[in-house]
Amino acid sequence: MSDSASIMPEHPPVTDWVNDFDHTDPTWTENPFPIWEELRAASPVVHTERFLGCYMPTTYQAVKEIAYDTEHFSSRRVIVRDIRPEITARAPPITSDPPEHKPAKQLLLPPFTPDAMKKLEPRVRAICNELIDEFIADGKCDAAARYTKHVPVRAIAHMLGIPEKDGDLFIKWIHGILELGIKDDNALMEAVREMTGYFAAHLEQRKQNPTDDLISTLMKARDKDGNPLADEHVLGSLRLLLIAGIDTTWSAIGSSLWHLAKTPADRERLVKEPELMPLAVEELLRAYSPVTMAREVMKETTVSGCPVKSGNMVLLSFPAANRDPAMFPDADKVVIDRKENRHAAFGLGIHRCVGSNLARMEMTVAIEEWLKRIPDFRLDPAGKVTWSEGTVRGPRQLPMLFGKTN
Amino acid sequence: MAGKLKVRVDQDKCQGHARCKSLAPELFDLDEFGNAHEVGDGSVPEGLEDKAYLAQSNCPEIAIEVTEE
Numbered sequence: 001m002s003d004s005a006s007i008m009p010e011h012p013p014v015t016d017w018v019n020d021f022d023h024t025d026p027t028w029t030e031n032p033f034p035i036w037e038e039l040r041a042a043s044p045v046v047h048t049e050r051f052l053g054c055y056m057p058t059t060y061q062a063v064k065e066i067a068y069d070t071e072h073f074s075s076r077r078v079i080v081r082d083i084r085p086e087i088t089a090r091a092p093p094i095t096s097d098p099p100e101h102k103p104a105k106q107l108l109l110p111p112f113t114p115d116a117m118k119k120l121e122p123r124v125r126a127i128c129n130e131l132i133d134e135f136i137a138d139g140k141c142d143a144a145a146r147y148t149k150h151v152p153v154r155a156i157a158h159m160l161g162i163p164e165k166d167g168d169l170f171i172k173w174i175h176g177i178l179e180l181g182i183k184d185d186n187a188l189m190e191a192v193r194e195m196t197g198y199f200a201a202h203l204e205q206r207k208q209n210p211t212d213d214l215i216s217t218l219m220k221a222r223d224k225d226g227n228p229l230a231d232e233h234v235l236g237s238l239r240l241l242l243i244a245g246i247d248t249t250w251s252a253i254g255s256s257l258w259h260l261a262k263t264p265a266d267r268e269r270l271v272k273e274p275e276l277m278p279l280a281v282e283e284l285l286r287a288y289s290p291v292t293m294a295r296e297v298m299k300e301t302t303v304s305g306c307p308v309k310s311g312n313m314v315l316l317s318f319p320a321a322n323r324d325p326a327m328f329p330d331a332d333k334v335v336i337d338r339k340e341n342r343h344a345a346f347g348l349g350i351h352r353c354v355g356s357n358l359a360r361m362e363m364t365v366a367i368e369e370w371l372k373r374i375p376d377f378r379l380d381p382a383g384k385v386t387w388s389e390g391t392v393r394g395p396r397q398l399p400m401l402f403g404k405t406n
Numbered sequence: 407m408a409g410k411l412k413v414r415v416d417q418d419k420c421q422g423h424a425r426c427k428s429l430a431p432e433l434f435d436l437d438e439f440g441n442a443h444e445v446g447d448g449s450v451p452e453g454l455e456d457k458a459y460l461a462q463s464n465c466p467e468i469a470i471e472v473t474e475e
């Protein structure tokens with residue numbers, strides 16, 4: 001879901017955040033938190049002329065009002081970018097509004113319940129350990145490249161019922177679609193074509209020999225009239241699950257390890273009190289929410305008293321909502337055992353993340369297994385942490401050293 | 407002594423975040439789509455009162471009601 005398409009190097013640097021914000025500015029990418037604070041202090045809704053006109057709600061309340069208001073705010077465009085091309089590629093349910101949204105979503109929900117995730121958990125634990133085996137003896141690693149990226153890729157491959165080693169292909173396609181695709185339309189089309197061809201072959205195989213994996217589950221799904229889904233619909237859903245499920249969770253696990261690397265007190269506490277993990281995972285999701293979405297304003301309205309005009313986009317920042325001190329006391333601190341936490345990292349309202357139970361399980365298991373094998377670690381001062389730009393935020397380079405400092 | 411508590415999930419508000427089921431599995435259950443409902447008639451057994459309030463205060467959709475009988 002990351003929007004590399006909006007990373008336009010020719011954007012002029014921002015000097016006035018309140019009236020001219022830009023979520024692709026390097027300052028934002030590096031450290032967005034002080035910017036959000038400034039915007040929130042100015043108004044619950046701010047506006048920029050960039051991106052052909054775009055609002056940003058800055059408070060939890062304003063984000064919630066927009067997420068709940070599907071009449072004035074459409075999901076037909078879920079990415080804020082420089083251009084607004086004709087809508088061709090739709091990806092239900094994420095780009096759907098009511099009434100189409102619900103039936104499209106219900107098809108995807110049953111394979112992602114917490115019970116289904118419990119069955120997958122042992123395999124994810126094994127995946128984490130296989131990855132750690134590959135680098136632990138080195139005493140250091142780039143955790144983003146060697147660990148956090150591969151956990152979601154292999155987990156989804158396992159769920160889909162395809163060889164986990166093919167996960168490397170997913171990484172390549174997603175890179176082609178979300179990053180190279182910005183400037184190189186051919187790279188994008190090529191990745192989509194390869195991906196579609198790959199999955200089409202898997203559909204054909206399963207028509208001969210049905211299996212009991214996620215691909216087969218989607219093939220067996222029936223719409224409300226009892227008809228099977230067209231192959232195109234199944235292929236579209238598979239594409240959405242990959243694009244929505246990989247760099248999001250990669251980012252969430254990465255930010256969590258980044259926090260723990262530089263916060264020994266929290267790390268030691270989790271090692272000593274593993275029962276805190278469920279609360280800790282929610283707090284890390286709140287403080288370092290990776291996913292910012294978008295809406296398009298369809299009709300003029302007001303949000304938290306601010307007028308909002310049609311023709312504009314909305315940068316729907318769940319991450320900024322989650323840092324709102326009116327909603328969360330000590331919003332800028334990671335309180336690893338925070339008890340009351342209605343964070344919106346997985347969205348609010350009808351578009352609640354389909355993969356939230358999967359993402360939570362992957363985060364929990366990836367952090368737990370890392371802490372068991374590598375209880376002491378820190379950022380490598382000789383390396384540099386880099387963050388992804390755009391709508392999914394997380395470390396893309398995360399150099400770590402293992403063991404205690406002496 | 408406070409009265410007995412009851413929990414109820416508003417089906418129109420629940421979006422299936424599943425926070426309640428994770429924090430208080432004795433009081434909440436999920437359907438095949440992952441949306442929540444209270445277990446039985448929602449009566450909170452003695453000793454689980456804190457869990458009822460914890461689940462309520464973690465629901466992002468404010469879909470959980472806790473009432474005192």
Ligand code: HEM
Nearest residue numbers: 093094244245248249252291293346347351353354355359
């Ligand atoms: C920590 C990891 C993740 C985060 C933070 C996250 C966040 C989000 C958010 C904020 C939305 C709401 C979009 C909106 O309001 O427009 C969403 C939707 C969605 N997510 Fe995730 N996600 C994560 C992982 C996953 C995974 C692992 C999958 C599946 C494999 C997934 C699949 C989806 C789908 C299909 C939707 C569309 C739901 C709808 O429109 O009803 N996500 N996600």
